[in-house]
Amino acid sequence: VAERTAGESRSFRRFVAGWVAAVGLVACWGTTRGAQQAACSDAPFFKVPPGASFCGGANLPPVRHSLYVPMSDGVGLAVDIFLPNGWGTTNLQQWKLGGAEPLPTFLHLTRYHRSNKRSWLTRFFFLFGDPPSDVLSVRSLHYINMFVPSGYAFVTVDVRGTGASFGSRPLDLIEREILDFKEISEWVKEQRFCNGRIGTGGISYDGITGALMAAQGNIDAAALLFAPGDIYEDIAAPGGVPCTGFVDMYGQFTTASENNEPVLDVDNELPGAYKLVMGVMLDGVAPVDNHAEWWIDDQDFYQSYLGLGRSPEQELAAAVKEHRGNFDMKAAIRNPAIAAKDDTIVEVDGKGLTFHDVGISTKTFDGLREHKVKVYSVAGYFDSGSIRSAARLHNYLGPQQSKLTIGPWSHGCRACYTPSAASTVPQYELFADVKRFFDCELKGECGVTHHPENGTINNPGMRTEAPVHYFVSGLDEWRTTADAWPPAGAVSRAYTLASSRGGLSLTRETDGTDK
Numbered sequence: 001v002a003e004r005t006a007g008e009s010r011s012f013r014r015f016v017a018g019w020v021a022a023v024g025l026v027a028c029w030g031t032t033r034g035a036q037q038a039a040c041s042d043a044p045f046f047k048v049p050p051g052a053s054f055c056g057g058a059n060l061p062p063v064r065h066s067l068y069v070p071m072s073d074g075v076g077l078a079v080d081i082f083l084p085n086g087w088g089t090t091n092l093q094q095w096k097l098g099g100a101e102p103l104p105t106f107l108h109l110t111r112y113h114r115s116n117k118r119s120w121l122t123r124f125f126f127l128f129g130d131p132p133s134d135v136l137s138v139r140s141l142h143y144i145n146m147f148v149p150s151g152y153a154f155v156t157v158d159v160r161g162t163g164a165s166f167g168s169r170p171l172d173l174i175e176r177e178i179l180d181f182k183e184i185s186e187w188v189k190e191q192r193f194c195n196g197r198i199g200t201g202g203i204s205y206d207g208i209t210g211a212l213m214a215a216q217g218n219i220d221a222a223a224l225l226f227a228p229g230d231i232y233e234d235i236a237a238p239g240g241v242p243c244t245g246f247v248d249m250y251g252q253f254t255t256a257s258e259n260n261e262p263v264l265d266v267d268n269e270l271p272g273a274y275k276l277v278m279g280v281m282l283d284g285v286a287p288v289d290n291h292a293e294w295w296i297d298d299q300d301f302y303q304s305y306l307g308l309g310r311s312p313e314q315e316l317a318a319a320v321k322e323h324r325g326n327f328d329m330k331a332a333i334r335n336p337a338i339a340a341k342d343d344t345i346v347e348v349d350g351k352g353l354t355f356h357d358v359g360i361s362t363k364t365f366d367g368l369r370e371h372k373v374k375v376y377s378v379a380g381y382f383d384s385g386s387i388r389s390a391a392r393l394h395n396y397l398g399p400q401q402s403k404l405t406i407g408p409w410s411h412g413c414r415a416c417y418t419p420s421a422a423s424t425v426p427q428y429e430l431f432a433d434v435k436r437f438f439d440c441e442l443k444g445e446c447g448v449t450h451h452p453e454n455g456t457i458n459n460p461g462m463r464t465e466a467p468v469h470y471f472v473s474g475l476d477e478w479r480t481t482a483d484a485w486p487p488a489g490a491v492s493r494a495y496t497l498a499s500s501r502g503g504l505s506l507t508r509e510t511d512g513t514d515k
Contacts, residue, residue: 040416181213215367229360234385380409399467
């Protein structure tokens with residue numbers, strides 16, 4: 001800038017100022033436009049307490065700590081811990097004396113970056129209600145803003161071979177990765193901020209990891225949101241037909257993410273607001289900045305990651321380098337040798353692994369039952385196999401241990417589709433629903449909701465509700481059933497492709513040709 005002429009310098013400053021102003025507007029645009037637009041007809045069936053605003057409000061920002069936690073094989077997982085304001089280094093003496101009350105903890109395992117590094121353009125400003133900092137936890141922002149101000153600790157982890165964690169992934173969700181889940185839950189349970197009550201879960205992959213972790217113990221409640229269970233039947237090859245379109249898009253997305261590269265938008269499927277945030281406001285995964293050594297109980301674990309002589313950015317680069325050999329799902333879905341569910345996908349340590357070795361299985365169901373984990377599953381009519389997955393689990397565990405909600409939603413409740421709705425913007429408060437589930441199971445607050453600004457709001461509580469809620473499109477109403485899905489009296493109909501009529505038919509064509 002110093003070498004520019006005065007006019008050029010002013011133009012450059014105006015350009016930067018314009019971007020800064022645009023960032024400020026976008027920071028609130030995404031959270032206010034829903035209130036200005038018409039919404040879908042999927043209003044929640046429960047009373048929603050007033051929540052915190054993402055663009056201001058009385059909630060103080062949480063305190064973030066970041067560190068590596070080594071697993072039993074020496075691989076370090078990147079962990080971010082968010083505590084209510086006043087629970088961190090500003091309250092050091094109280095922690096050392098043991099005077100701070102431990103908290104129920106939400107333990108979140110993800111492959112989509114536990115936290116992101118802000119670009120130079122945004123680190124000095126509030127962004128989606130988050131105060132100026134070097135980090136924005138995009139994947140966890142809803143959870144942090146919903147849970148931490150209400151007296152929860154929130155712990156988010158980059159699973160092995162992703163984000164800022166070390167290690168590689170010869171195949172997703174195999175035995176070594178699942179063992180990590182147990183080890184990290186044991187570690188969290190030992191920390192001073194945790195009162196021993198732990199919930200887990202999340203959307204999609206984060207829900208799968210939550211179920212696999214909870215099935216091994218240490219977890220009291222799991223919220224499985226749009227989480228496909230059978231990787232072959234629900235995602236990769238529903239009906240036995242390879243779903244190359246989805247796998248190509250998802251594979252390119254995860255590969256770029258694991259290599260800390262810009263996420264390309266295959267087939268222009270990602271929302272414009274998401275691409276803007278990822279491309280302009282953020283700069284890849286956040287490095288671990290080692291801000292937690294004084295209150296971590298296991299100093300041997302922590303000390304093993306001090307004194308390495310590398311900066312956080314160098315440590316991140318070393319971790320990402322180990323991801324280069326991760327599983328290539330795009331190649332696997334086109335491999336003619338991988339057609340059936342029991343075909344070998346890869347060999348690890350001399351053992352051939354098939355689709356039976358990944359994802360949620362009856363072994364997972366048995367573990368959840370054995371450890372008496374309370375499970376809440378949410379699924380959508382327009383989301384691949386999430387209803388099949390959620391229904392299998394719910395019917396197996398039974399209504400005393402499981403609840404199920406099915407609505408007119410796409411993946412993650414990001415869009416809503418009903419015939420008469422004026423908009424596809426959902427009304428359903430998904431994260432408020434998850435919070436009332438955790439409030440009930442982790443805090444025992446099943447009949448009242450405590451809100452910092454509005455006092456106590458009475459509600460009947462989840463334990464008195466029917467175990468299954470489902471939305472009836474067209475009538476646009478919620479209904480309940482007493483125990484299993486599908487409801488008693490439901491009729492199953494199989495449709496076939498009808499090429500001559502250009503649609504679907506209840507009768508199979510009989511002209512003897514394949515089309």
